[in-house]
Amino acid sequence: MIVNENIRARELRVIGGEGEQLGVKTREDALTIADSFGLDLVLVSPNAEPPVARIMDYGKFRYEQQRREREQRRQQRTSQTKEVRFSPGIEEHDYQTKLRQSRRFIESGDKVRASVRFRGRAITHKDLGQDVLEDLIDDMSDIAQVDSRPRMEGRQMFVMLSPKSEK
Numbered sequence: 001m002i003v004n005e006n007i008r009a010r011e012l013r014v015i016g017g018e019g020e021q022l023g024v025k026t027r028e029d030a031l032t033i034a035d036s037f038g039l040d041l042v043l044v045s046p047n048a049e050p051p052v053a054r055i056m057d058y059g060k061f062r063y064e065q066q067r068r069e070r071e072q073r074r075q076q077r078t079s080q081t082k083e084v085r086f087s088p089g090i091e092e093h094d095y096q097t098k099l100r101q102s103r104r105f106i107e108s109g110d111k112v113r114a115s116v117r118f119r120g121r122a123i124t125h126k127d128l129g130q131d132v133l134e135d136l137i138d139d140m141s142d143i144a145q146v147d148s149r150p151r152m153e154g155r156q157m158f159v160m161l162s163p164k165s166e167k
Contacts, residue, residue: 106163114161130150
């Protein structure tokens with residue numbers, strides 16, 4: 001924003017500290033009025049005809065603007081992608097533990113990348129890995145939606161799950 005002496009327009013439409021119209025004034029008159037109030041003259045609409053300037057406490061305005069931006073950033077939660085790894089021959093108790101962990105991630109708003117890593121000759125039994133991921137999808141269907149169906153990538157098969165969107 002352009003403030004005080006940096007304003008180059010000859011004539012300005014001036015708005016007072018309480019939002020009242022002070023009319024079209026020369027730059028010098030507007031600066032004198034702002035100075036008499038102990039405030040700054042801030043150019044708010046440079047493309048208008050004539051340009052619009054407002055009398056305000058610019059330091060306070062910038063502080064409040066930064067505070068609003070900080071508050072918005074704090075409320076804006078970025079979701080992360082968490083990974084949970086399974087093996088094709090996973091036992092029931094281990095599966096339940098990883099299922100609970102995946103549920104916790106989804107409930108906290110994160111995405112889950114569930115992967116089955118095939119080691120050695122286990123790659124010949126891709127159907128076992130597929131079954132593990134399909135079971136996970138079924139068990140998580142109440143709170144999660146599938147972003148991508150199970151697919152192979154090298155020696156891993158994976159699926160992406162994200163929290164269900166509220167409609």
